[in-house]
Amino acid sequence: MPKKPSTPTASTYKLNLRFLWRTIRLARPYWVSNEKRKAGFLLALLIILLLGYTWFAVLFNQQSGEFTSALAARDGGRFWHSIGLYFLLLVIGVPTDAYYYYVLDILALNWRRWLTDRFLGRYLRDQRYYHLLSRPEIDNPDQRIADDIYSFTRQSLSFVLTFANAFFQLIAFGGVLWSISHQLVIFLFVYAAAVTVTTFRIFGEKMVSLHFIQRGREADFRFGLVRLRENAEAIALYRGEGQENQRLRTVFGRLFDNALRIIRWSLGLNFFYYGNSYLTIVLPTLLIAPRVLSGQLEVGRIVQAAGAFSAILGSLSILVDNLEDMSRFAASVGRLETFGHSLTPEPSSRNGPASNGKPARRKFEVRESQELAFENFTLRTPNDAHTLVCDLSVEVPAGKGLMIVGPSGVGKSSLLRAIAGLWDSGEGVLARPNPDDMLFLPQHPYMVLGSLRVQLNYPNLNRAASDEELQTVLEAVNLGGLPERCRGFDVDYDFEKILSAGERQRLAFARVFLNRPRYVLLDEATSALDGDNESALYSKLKSTSSTIISVSHRPALVKYHAQILELKEDGAWKLHPAAKFPTIERVA
Numbered sequence: 001m002p003k004k005p006s007t008p009t010a011s012t013y014k015l016n017l018r019f020l021w022r023t024i025r026l027a028r029p030y031w032v033s034n035e036k037r038k039a040g041f042l043l044a045l046l047i048i049l050l051l052g053y054t055w056f057a058v059l060f061n062q063q064s065g066e067f068t069s070a071l072a073a074r075d076g077g078r079f080w081h082s083i084g085l086y087f088l089l090l091v092i093g094v095p096t097d098a099y100y101y102y103v104l105d106i107l108a109l110n111w112r113r114w115l116t117d118r119f120l121g122r123y124l125r126d127q128r129y130y131h132l133l134s135r136p137e138i139d140n141p142d143q144r145i146a147d148d149i150y151s152f153t154r155q156s157l158s159f160v161l162t163f164a165n166a167f168f169q170l171i172a173f174g175g176v177l178w179s180i181s182h183q184l185v186i187f188l189f190v191y192a193a194a195v196t197v198t199t200f201r202i203f204g205e206k207m208v209s210l211h212f213i214q215r216g217r218e219a220d221f222r223f224g225l226v227r228l229r230e231n232a233e234a235i236a237l238y239r240g241e242g243q244e245n246q247r248l249r250t251v252f253g254r255l256f257d258n259a260l261r262i263i264r265w266s267l268g269l270n271f272f273y274y275g276n277s278y279l280t281i282v283l284p285t286l287l288i289a290p291r292v293l294s295g296q297l298e299v300g301r302i303v304q305a306a307g308a309f310s311a312i313l314g315s316l317s318i319l320v321d322n323l324e325d326m327s328r329f330a331a332s333v334g335r336l337e338t339f340g341h342s343l344t345p346e347p348s349s350r351n352g353p354a355s356n357g358k359p360a361r362r363k364f365e366v367r368e369s370q371e372l373a374f375e376n377f378t379l380r381t382p383n384d385a386h387t388l389v390c391d392l393s394v395e396v397p398a399g400k401g402l403m404i405v406g407p408s409g410v411g412k413s414s415l416l417r418a419i420a421g422l423w424d425s426g427e428g429v430l431a432r433p434n435p436d437d438m439l440f441l442p443q444h445p446y447m448v449l450g451s452l453r454v455q456l457n458y459p460n461l462n463r464a465a466s467d468e469e470l471q472t473v474l475e476a477v478n479l480g481g482l483p484e485r486c487r488g489f490d491v492d493y494d495f496e497k498i499l500s501a502g503e504r505q506r507l508a509f510a511r512v513f514l515n516r517p518r519y520v521l522l523d524e525a526t527s528a529l530d531g532d533n534e535s536a537l538y539s540k541l542k543s544t545s546s547t548i549i550s551v552s553h554r555p556a557l558v559k560y561h562a563q564i565l566e567l568k569e570d571g572a573w574k575l576h577p578a579a580k581f582p583t584i585e586r587v588a
Contacts, residue, residue: 023333026340027156030114042107049100050161052093054168059089104157111153119145119336122343130422132342134382140219144339148215151332155325203269207327210262215331217255224248363424369431372396372419372519372549377428378571379411379418384425388414390571391428396563398518401548403558403578406567412551413523415567416440419549420521439517441525445508447495452486455495456510465514473513476540477506478533501528509537512546522550531556 031039063086070079123129123141132138228235228244235244362384364377377392388411396402404412417423419432420440432438448458456470457463467489474480482503486493499507505528512520520541526534538560541548550557558564564576576582 019330019333022337023156026152026333026337029118030111033114035110035114039107039110042103042110046100046103046107046157046161047164049096049103050165051168052096053100054165059093063089104161108154108157111157112150115149115153116145119149119339119343122340127422128343131382135342138339138342139216140223141339143215143219143222144335147219148332148335148339151329152336155329155332159325159329199269199272202272203265206265207262207269208330210258210265211327212331212334214255214258214262215328215335217251217258221248221251221255224251362427364418364426365429366421366424367429367431368434370433371398371431372402372433372547373431375429375431377430378426379414379423380425381414382423382425387571389567389573392573394563394565394575396519396547396549398547399545400563401542401550401561402563402565403561404549404551404565404567405553407569410567410569411571412567416521416523416549416551433518437518439512439515439520441505441508441512441520441522443524443527444501445504445525447499447504447507449492449494451490451492452483452495453489455507456489456514458511460515463514469514473510476513477510477537479503479506479510482507502530502533505529506533506537509541512541513544516544517546520546520548522548522552524552525550526552526554526557 030036033039063082067079067082067086070076070082123145129141132141224247228248235241364379373395374392377389378387379389379392380387394402404415406412414423418426418430419438421435446458448454453465453470454461456473457465467483470489471480471483474482483489485498495504495507505525508525526537529537534554535556538548538557542560548560550561558578558581561578564578564581566574566576568574
């Protein structure tokens with residue numbers, strides 16, 4: 001069996017050049033997509049607004065020093081002239097800042113919509129959302145789509161623009177500070193480099209790792225609460241509140257412990273960060289104070305120097321200032337990247353070796369056919385751990401129903417999963433009709449959120465069935481009074497809560513009578529029904545043109561099928577004509 005590629009962990013995502021390349025690779029598709037012109041225009045507009053913001057910051061800094069010097073010199077005319085220019089800059093500068101954040105929000109939202117559509121499309125294509133259930137390392141895909149995409153798009157833009165702003169400020173304020181003190185500029189570069197290296201060596205990798213873990217644990221806790229709500233009735237019947245409480249407290253305990261570690265490391269980071277911040281307030285004053293005291297510089301030049309020093313230091317220590325946010329961002333990048341990789345289908349053995357050079361997982365061949373048939377078909381579990389059916393060769397002609405029986409655990413439902421395309425591990429050939437010509441009825445039918453009309457038409461939500469047709473179908477499954485209970489066909493309900501298990505199974509049969517598929521595959525689809533309802537539904541189904549394939553333990557259903565496929569232990573099987581099928585005990 002081929003070895004699975006290693007799953008990236010928290011430690012994989014360090015804040016280095018490799019991480020930068022991963023981020024660019026994840027971001028690139030949007031910027032070369034069919035929205036690239038609109039996105040490029042908004043980004044260019046953001047850069048222009050950012051340049052304006054930087055220019056106004058320099059002018060504000062200049063006027064702050066000017067009116068301070070005017071006050072020190074007791075020059076009223078110079079003071080009020082500077083104050084007038086300052087307020088004029090406010091009139092122009094404030095809208096620039098406001099529109100900068102407006103355009104940033106619009107671009108981030110557009111990118112999030114595009115990337116969400118992209119991930120949702122891949123997640124829902126070819127039942128990838130189902131196949132991920134067998135990959136526990138890809139936890140909480142819902143959180144990755146909802147939260148991590150939001151974090152990635154918003155913070156990507158924020159960081160790009162933050163670094164651009166840092167560069168602009170470095171250029172703009174560098175000239176100001178150089179004109180005041182060459183030594184201060186040299187000291188500033190050396191000081192910023194030392195602070196950045198120290199911070200990343202001590203805090204960088206650890207903060208990324210902790211935030212990576214925290215996002216997963218937050219999602220686990222939220223999922224546990226959602227699962228409690230969705231299974232409230234079953235838990236209440238079991239009186240399982242104590243165990244659920246213990247489980248949720250355990251999950252939250254792991255979340256709490258990791259959050260506490262983040263807080264403790266943040267404490268150390270804050271000591272270092274705020275100590276450095278307060279120190280930089282006085283450093284420029286200390287360095288140029290002798291020149292002011294000697295009369296070489298005006299008092300206002302200290303204000304300008306302090307402002308320029310702060311702006312340049314902020315630019316040079318941008319990584320330090322944003323370390324915690326970048327740690328969260330790195331966690332989002334890591335989770336999105338692994339999620340994206342997981343949505344790429346695995347190669348089969350028919351396509352050659354896997355990318356790691358080892359043999360890929362073997363898959364059986366699927367051919368489209370008018371009728372269902374198995375040719376030397378072997379079915380295995382998705383991880384290739386168990387063989388369920390060996391060398392099966394069976395044909396199911398149209399109109400000749402097949403019933404699959406056997407002890408629990410031999411692979412009856414798994415055979416339906418293979419027909420549906422959910423499982424593909426094995427060998428041989430599976431010939432089947434187009435998936436649109438088949439309809440599956442599981443034991444627990446899915447009730448989509450929506451109205452009764454939506455329920456009946458599911459999964460074909462574009463069908464324009466009349467109210468009369470829907471009513472006729474409901475009467476055929478003994479649910480004629482349901483529209484009155486639901487106040488018509490177009491009021492939304494949570495049908496999982498208002499319908500019993502038997503009613504949901506009958507509603508699933510109503511979907512069959514509306515869809516009229518060529519093949520109907522039923523997996524214990526009448527397990528919650530009494531004998532009369534079950535017999536009535538199968539009789540109506542038998543009278544249609546649909547071919548019935550059933551998995552069931554109920555002997556009463558044998559008469560509705562032409563063949564009985566008996567699955568046995570160790571992959572063995574035997575095909576019986578229904579008329580000659582042995583004893584009732586064999587069915588059970």
